Amino acid sequence: MAEKGTFTVKKGLAQMLKGGVIMDVTTPEQAKIAEEAGACAVMALERVPADIRAAGGVARMADPTVILRIMEAVTIPVMAKCRIGHFVEAQILEALGIDYIDESEVLTPADEKFHVNKHLFKVPFVCGARDLGEALRRIGEGAAMIRTKGEPGTGNVVEAVRHMRRVMDQIRWLKGLPKEELMTAAKDLQAPYELVVEVAETGRLPVVNFAAGGIATPADAALMMQLGADGNFVGSGIFKSKDPMKRARAIVAATTYYDDPYVLAEVSKDLGEAMPGIEIRNIAPEERMQERGW
């Protein structure tokens, strides 16, 4: 049997979530809606990103009591977020027995320079990335799953698309490079050489890559899958919409049947109002969550 906490086991856990939707939830009731709608996992946090954005101030790891109540409410895996670089929040989440930690730019970073050394933990981590270099730096630190960042809490999928396209383009570019150019590519990407070589040889990231940030409709979810995502994270898009259960079910179906426009047309009907969206240019650069971390 594989030993708990090895990188292979951590990576494998994320593989099992492939093709699924991970939903942000703030209460046990929301967690139950997510489970019933077919989520493959839930993410416990204090506020969904749209509310974090609206509230301002410092956003931190959720109260352990809430996290534990969410863990008791569902049978699917439960993830929770720690602040970038906040290894003590991560230690606490591991002690709670959480299934996965998201070192997330949605919370206010605790460290502007250093991310958590994720190799030190038995629990697996997911981290955000806007490009291949950032993804490989996080994997180098021990992340066993990546999600493109998008711009969370906006209900606007444009940044998620930009980040997924960039990662996929860079993978295609690396794959076409002769071996002698890979060290320079690693330098340009600011990424570990061994991981650059692995991506060039396999033509894919060494870990699962989900899409996140701004997905608000079944069509958005299917778009991200057609662009190469292994699955979707959805937060505000579900619980800031008029009918969360209906929308959650539709987004799960769209993530599964992402290449069937007939199913997508069907599940997109009568969902009630979507969350209100925000134009990215109306968010000051220093308020963009995607800029957090490096």
Ligand SMILES: O=C(CO)[C@H](O)[C@H](O)COP(=O)(O)O
């Ligand atoms: O994992 C996440 C970031 O850490 C969130 O789940 C995701 O980004 C949610 O964004 P949105 O509220 O726009 O759906």
